[in-house]
Amino acid sequence: MEYTLATEENIDGILELQAKNLVTNLNDDEKEDGFVTTPFSIDQIRDLIELQGVFIALDDKKVVSYVMCASWQYWIQWPMFEYMASFLDTLEYKGKKLTFENSYQYGPICIDKEYRGTGLFKDIFEFARKEMNKRYPILVTFINKINKRSYEAHVRKLGLEVITEFEFNNNNFYELVYDTSKAVAQ
Numbered sequence: 001m002e003y004t005l006a007t008e009e010n011i012d013g014i015l016e017l018q019a020k021n022l023v024t025n026l027n028d029d030e031k032e033d034g035f036v037t038t039p040f041s042i043d044q045i046r047d048l049i050e051l052q053g054v055f056i057a058l059d060d061k062k063v064v065s066y067v068m069c070a071s072w073q074y075w076i077q078w079p080m081f082e083y084m085a086s087f088l089d090t091l092e093y094k095g096k097k098l099t100f101e102n103s104y105q106y107g108p109i110c111i112d113k114e115y116r117g118t119g120l121f122k123d124i125f126e127f128a129r130k131e132m133n134k135r136y137p138i139l140v141t142f143i144n145k146i147n148k149r150s151y152e153a154h155v156r157k158l159g160l161e162v163i164t165e166f167e168f169n170n171n172n173f174y175e176l177v178y179d180t181s182k183a184v185a186q
């Protein structure tokens with residue numbers, strides 16, 4: 001497995017994986033194994049690739065996982081992130097207020113079905129965490145309360161901490177944080 005930053009040539013593979021996991025394309029049974037909420041257009045992926053925020057796993061050149069990480073300035077083009085950013089400075093982690101400077105938003109993360117439960121999850125998280133630690137000390141993310149697989153994976157297995165809960169567009173979310181200087185337990 002190769003872990004790397006995405007380039008233009010990976011965009012089709014990323015879009016294919018996104019289409020298979022986008023909440024609006026799945027039925028209730030399929031959602032049990034997790035889903036991604038934020039739809040990316042080609043241009044949005046291209047912009048994020050330029051910002052060095054698209055982390056991928058390649059198996060024989062096929063994109064089998066991606067993780068998007070970016071500044072709040074990038075994310076606020078989506079209303080939900082604009083909302084999250086609006087109360088960021090009301091939250092404290094390890095005695096520090098969260099700001100646009102000390103935190104970034106991690107996710108969506110997506111792993112092809114065949115590769116779930118294989119350990120790839122921890123490996124790609126670690127790859128992205130180490131890179132983002134060079135830029136920010138605190139990771140912030142959200143998980144829809146009905147995405148139990150993602151909650152188990154991130155909270156029980158990786159140790160992300162719930163910092164608050166919020167509602168947006170009739171969905172209920174956990175908001176979580178993680179110290180990017182900390183390696184996850186293997």
Ligand SMILES: CC(C)(COP(=O)(O)OP(=O)(O)OC[C@H]1O[C@@H](n2cnc3c(N)ncnc32)[C@H](O)[C@@H]1OP(=O)(O)O)[C@@H](O)C(=O)NCCC(=O)NCCS
Nearest residue numbers: 032033034035036109110111116117121148149150152153
């Ligand atoms: C979320 C995701 C990244 C996690 O990666 P993964 O390889 O599936 O994670 P793992 O299998 O290592 O861990 C998931 C854990 O949840 C458990 N689990 C699976 N389905 C579950 C469910 N419906 N309810 C509760 N726990 C569940 C698994 O048994 C596993 O625990 P275990 O290793 O102790 O058995 C991956 O499933 C994925 O890409 N899903 C689709 C997109 C998605 O949901 N992205 C996250 C958006 S916030």
